[in-house]
Amino acid sequence: MSIFARIAAALDGLLDDMTAAGELPAGLNRSSVTVEPPRDASHGDMATNAAMVLAKPAGTNPRALAELIAARLRNLAEVETVDIAGPGFINMRLDRTAWEGELTAVHAAGADYGRSTMGAGRTVNVEYVSANPTGPMHMGHCRGAVVGDALASLLGFAGFKVTREYYINDAGAQVQTLGRSVHLRYREALGEDIGAIPEGYYPGEYLIPIGQQLAAEFGDTYASAPESEWLDLFRERAVAAMMDMIRDDLALLGIHHDVFASEAAVQSAGKVDVALKRLEGEGLIYKGVLEPPKGELPDDWEPTEMTLFRATRFGDDSDRPVRKSDGGLTYFGTDLAYHAQKAESADILVDIWGADHGGTVKRIKAAVQALTGGKVEFDVKLVQMVRLMRNGELVRMGKRLGNFVTLADVVEEVGKDVVRFTMLTRKADAQMDFDFAKVVEASKDNPVFYVQYAHARIASLGRRVKEAFPGELPSPDLSRFGAEELDLIKQMANFPRVVEAAANAHEPHRIAFYLYDLAASFHGWWNLGNDQPERRVIVADDIGLTASRLHLSAGIAQVIRNGLALMGVRALEEMS
RNA sequence: GCGCCCGUAGCUCAGCUGGAUAGAGCACUCGCCUUCUAAGCGAGUGGUCGCAGGUUCGAAUCCUGCCGGGCGCGCCA
Structure with a gap:
């Protein structure tokens, strides 16, 4: 037990004694009583706000209550002096042997020093990275990866049972495009001149070996076959290959997930139907037409009927489609079921998302609330973009420019440890510049x-x-x-x-x-x-x-x- | 138009979920330093915590409204 925890426990016991002695009324809420180092060290080693917090509900004034508490604190072996300051702070100075003991405790605990039982074995699922399996990891994914991984470690150290999870978005239009893009590379591998990669396909050269592999395995069987015969196969092979790449990239950062959950698998396992049926039973699913968005109307907007989730019941600004007008699932429709799946085996869910998805936080929170009845704690951490700098100049990246900097390149250039540490030198929701020169600089400001x-x-x-x-x-x-x-x-x-x-x-x-x-x-x-x-x-x-x-x-x-x-x-x- | 995130020293950012006189690095000024591991050390200047109200013993922190910046805004993922 840490020295602060010991003193806090002693204070708690002494407040019990005071209650028993009639100096405090029973049943006071002590949840906001703290024992902390004061901001200004000249005030002492530790301070408690107990008197200020408890005075009002106890029907007394802070200074008077502080005197009573202080008198009892003085009897503690580790406490050397106690005095009352300001509006009712109780400042303590500890005996030096108490501090000496803490150094001994550091050595005794070793790698476990700082480990906490705060989590009490509760299970936490941290979902992070979850980059679309359409290419290698680039720097846009890096920060969320590091923040998520460090958070998972931190929660483990704090006494939670942690699952590190990656959600593979292998069911939407993007992976169809990926499958078609690989088919092009497959035909190329068979000797066909495919020319320039058409607009809307993934042009990356990393798809070439996959095309070659498929060519070696299947010959020209699918070269001119209709899409329906090969798309599923090519998509699955491509996604598998992309995930191998992504796993390798993540390994460069020392990141290893426990669970890779597939969006397609959530659907084929019938999880979506189950989740939607449950919500339907509670009257939270209906067919309807959404109001057009306020402000400037998109050109192609027209009122259409969709299957909607009553997210507004849970604080969202609009109800949200779970099925498109053609009956197909929306991303949200599956994501909702996916969160229900995660909630089956976790007390707490944490998602790490890019800030560009901030607009969808409310709906997923609404869904988790509806699906778990509020029994599962759920936090979505938004991670802001990283601006890559070189020699003080912004490194421009973009799919259109086709020049995005891969995570592997950056790790190779500056090293895993520098990348990881640097990604944690800002609050997650603050923007960050990553300057190749500065992060390896040998100086005090690094x-x-x-x-x-x-x-x-x-x-x-x-x-x-x-x-x-x-x-x-x-x-x-x-x-x-x-x-x-x-x-x-x-x-x-x-x-x-x-x-x-x-x-x-x-x-x-x-x-x-x-x-x-x-x-x-x-x-x-x-x-x-x-x-x-x-x-x-x-x-x-x-x-x-x-x-x-x-x-x-x-x-x-x-x-x-x-x-x-x-x-x-x-x-x-x-x-x- | 709406929602989310943000606004703290000239710059880049912390601020322990409501505590005491708001901190650090850089920059600037003034001293010191040739070393137990060099890639410096010490001190100083610098603030209406975006603005205005509110909540209470007490607000950078919580609430409301403005101002300013970023992101997003039916059937993309």
């Missing part, structure tokens, strides 16, 4: 470098200490730490809180910012040794102090490793 450098520096220390003091080191003596060393421990002790907060908010970027701050503090501590040699980690004539400071450094390295592991980034032993 967080990737700065965090890795801290870890490498500590690794180097380990090697140096072995040279300076061959043989066994004495056990660390934590009582020799000064204020700066204790401050570093306090910052480390925040890691478990950051993990929980980040997992709770579904915001893996917080780990990256935390690590940057921790690295900065470590570098600052290190630099004390520049002016004052006696403040260095390695003190030539004091093996005991050296061992103690190395122990502290190693603790920081451990926390950095744990944080980086959540981000899917390897820690470096030395800078190259």
